[in-house]
Amino acid sequence: xxxxxxxxxxIGDAVRALIEILILTVGIYSVWKLFRGTRGAxxxxxxxxxxxxxxxxSVAFQLKVIETLLGSxxxxxxxxxxxxxxxxxxxxxxxxxxxxxxxxxxxxxxVVEIVISALxxxxxxxxxxxxxxxxxxxxxxxxxxxxxxDARVSDDLLVTIFSPKTPLHDGGIIISQGRLAYAAAIFxxxxxEGLQRTLGLRHRAxxxxxDETDAVVxxxxxxxxxxxxxxxxxxxxxxxTDELRSQLIGILLQNKDHxxxxxxxxxx
Amino acid sequence: MTNRWLHNWQAKLVCFLIALFIWVYxxxxxTPGFIDQLWTGTxxxxx
Numbered sequence: 001x002x003x004x005x006x007x008x009x010x011i012g013d014a015v016r017a018l019i020e021i022l023i024l025t026v027g028i029y030s031v032w033k034l035f036r037g038t039r040g041a042x043x044x045x046x047x048x049x050x051x052x053x054x055x056x057x058s059v060a061f062q063l064k065v066i067e068t069l070l071g072s073x074x075x076x077x078x079x080x081x082x083x084x085x086x087x088x089x090x091x092x093x094x095x096x097x098x099x100x101x102x103x104x105x106x107x108x109x110x111v112v113e114i115v116i117s118a119l120x121x122x123x124x125x126x127x128x129x130x131x132x133x134x135x136x137x138x139x140x141x142x143x144x145x146x147x148x149x150d151a152r153v154s155d156d157l158l159v160t161i162f163s164p165k166t167p168l169h170d171g172g173i174i175i176s177q178g179r180l181a182y183a184a185a186i187f188x189x190x191x192x193e194g195l196q197r198t199l200g201l202r203h204r205a206x207x208x209x210x211d212e213t214d215a216v217v218x219x220x221x222x223x224x225x226x227x228x229x230x231x232x233x234x235x236x237x238x239x240x241t242d243e244l245r246s247q248l249i250g251i252l253l254q255n256k257d258h259x260x261x262x263x264x265x266x267x268x
Numbered sequence: 269m270t271n272r273w274l275h276n277w278q279a280k281l282v283c284f285l286i287a288l289f290i291w292v293y294x295x296x297x298x299t300p301g302f303i304d305q306l307w308t309g310t311x312x313x314x315x
Contacts, residue, residue: 017291024287029280052286055293059303071297 107178111153112248116241118158128222129162130172130202137213146185153180206230216251
């Protein structure tokens with residue numbers, strides 16, 4: 001009887017350990033997915049590597065001083081990590097709590113169609129464009145540098161704004177709550193390394209804004225006419241207008257990532 | 269469905285190994301001698 005009880009207790013502990021390890025695995029994988037592609041990812045990997053090596057050495061060789069130091073500095077390390085990854089954390093928390101865009105779905109679909117139509121025209125004319133769809137997080141410096149427009153989005157207006165030799169063609173436009181809010185706004189440049197050399201300032205600005213906020217940013221390259229979409233610090237390119245339309249609608253309206261269950265997100 | 273779970277399997281495997289490492293390390297802090305028990309095969313629950 002005692003033997004059986006020991007067996008059951010052992011199985012219970014093993015299952016508990018497995019659950020704990022699986023929870024940790026899910027947590028680490030989620031953090032990796034959120035940080036992947038951001039400027040903080042490399043720092044995080046390096047930091048983790050140093051920490052893991054020190055911990056391993058201290059346990060293996062019973063380096064009590066190092067072990068105590070690691071233990072006592074854990075709070076400091078946590079604060080340091082929060083400061084280092086402040087932009088990424090802001091975006092992550094905003095994503096977790098974000099909802100589909102304000103404004104009706106129909107209105108947003110119309111805006112996406114108008115933007116696509118304007119982009120097709122700009123593509124034909126050989127002009128570039130930088131268009132940000134603002135969502136939950138407002139990046140105030142971009143608004144401050146831009147010119148307030150507050151107009152209904154129309155393809156003629158967009159084409160006019162991005163036509164060279166007009167005062168507002170430099171910088172990007174911000175579409176907020178279905179309206180063209182600002183033009184000639186200056187977006188923050190991304191600090192990400194390893195970007196293609198062919199990517200110019202427009203792409204860096206698009207990535208920068210998507211690093212800092214949950215905005216979706218569309219770029220039309222003036223040189224190549226290639227369409228790109230920056231979202232969550234990732235650049236998706238090259239895209240056809242159909243792909244761009246479906247991705248924009250997917251992110252802005254259906255908010256697919258957030259609607260997916262946790263299990264489905266982890267499976268991907 | 270199987271493909272979805274296998275997608276990015278290298279990253280998932282690395283995450284699992286890291287989790288395993290962290291778990292053993294923390295467990296060893298809570299239950300001193302846990303790693304020695306694993307080594308010698310005299311695994312007990314430590315409770």
